[in-house]
Amino acid sequence: MGPEYLQFINQTIVNMDFTYHVEGGDFTNAGSTSSEVKRMLKKLGVSPDIVKKTVVALYEAEVNIVAHAYRGDINVDLEEDKVRIVLADEGPGIPNIEWAMQKGNSTASQKVREMGFGAGMGLPNIQNNSDELKINSVVGQGTTIEFVNYFNK
Amino acid sequence: MVQGEFVCGEAYKDREVAKVFASDLMSDVLTIRDTEGLLLLTGLCNLQSIRTCEMSDIQLMLVVRGKVVTDDMIELAEDNDMVIVRTAFSLYKTAGILYGAGIPAIY
Numbered sequence: 001m002g003p004e005y006l007q008f009i010n011q012t013i014v015n016m017d018f019t020y021h022v023e024g025g026d027f028t029n030a031g032s033t034s035s036e037v038k039r040m041l042k043k044l045g046v047s048p049d050i051v052k053k054t055v056v057a058l059y060e061a062e063v064n065i066v067a068h069a070y071r072g073d074i075n076v077d078l079e080e081d082k083v084r085i086v087l088a089d090e091g092p093g094i095p096n097i098e099w100a101m102q103k104g105n106s107t108a109s110q111k112v113r114e115m116g117f118g119a120g121m122g123l124p125n126i127q128n129n130s131d132e133l134k135i136n137s138v139v140g141q142g143t144t145i146e147f148v149n150y151f152n153k
Numbered sequence: 154m155v156q157g158e159f160v161c162g163e164a165y166k167d168r169e170v171a172k173v174f175a176s177d178l179m180s181d182v183l184t185i186r187d188t189e190g191l192l193l194l195t196g197l198c199n200l201q202s203i204r205t206c207e208m209s210d211i212q213l214m215l216v217v218r219g220k221v222v223t224d225d226m227i228e229l230a231e232d233n234d235m236v237i238v239r240t241a242f243s244l245y246k247t248a249g250i251l252y253g254a255g256i257p258a259i260y
Contacts, residue, residue, distance in 0.1 A: 027200070027201070028200060028225075030200075030201065030204070031200075031201065031204035031207070031208070034204070034208055035204070035207060035208075038207070038208065048210070052186075052208070052209070052210055055208045056183050056208050056209065059183070059204065059205075059208045060180065060183065063201070115179070115199060115201045116177060116178055116179030116180070116182075116197045116199070116201050116202060116205065117178075117179055117180055117201070119178050119180050119181070121178075121180035121181065121183075121184070122180055125180055125183055125184060128184070
């Protein structure tokens with residue numbers, strides 16, 4: 001029983017748990033996971049406001065992996081009353097999360113800025129569009145962002 | 154008004170523009186909560202500008218300075234029922250024309 005089969009089980013039967021892989025530097029596909037999640041949430045009948053705030057937060061976080069990390073996995077866990085999204089990347093990490101959370105602070109490259117990001121708004125945007133947010137980062141290893149949005153808010 | 158041409162979504166040309174936001178910074182676009190009838194006026198013409206519209210439920214986009222909209226951008230825009238219009242005018246001039254025509258700004 002390979003991992004593909006396990007993933008199939010997870011996706012369709014057990015608990016609506018999906019995992020997507022994101023490659024650092026792959027700007028062509030940046031946002032494709034967010035796009036899939038948006039379609040899925042809409043299909044499940046989640047209210048448009050909650051869909052929007054969830055995918056805006058997810059998209060910013062996905063772009064962060066593409067912009068800053070080497071690679072990452074995005075796990076989307078759908079429960080009856082909420083969606084929990086965990087983005088775990090292998091990358092340089094964030095030395096000072098408090099600094100990074102402040103609007104305007106950014107270490108993004110010129111390329112990222114040319115894509116319309118890197119103005120130090122990503123993490124504040126994620127915070128503003130999530131009901132619960134946790135950020136853990138180890139310099140030289142990577143960053144994990146976990147956020148939860150409730151469907152009834 | 155802006156001597157634009159349809160890049161895609163001409164079938165939806167009767168959609169009404171209720172308000173305009175002009176920006177090349179997609180993170181700023183992503184902060185807008187109420188995007189009903191919003192036209193994004195931008196000089197940023199790449200896949201991420203279309204993705205941003207997709208996530209923000211923005212279905213109207215006006216690209217300035219005659220920027221090239223690639224096939225993969227059009228495909229993504231069509232998947233999201235978007236209208237994209239292109240004008241040769243600058244961002245400043247286009248914004249002035251739309252504002253002068255009475256279309257409200259959102260901030």
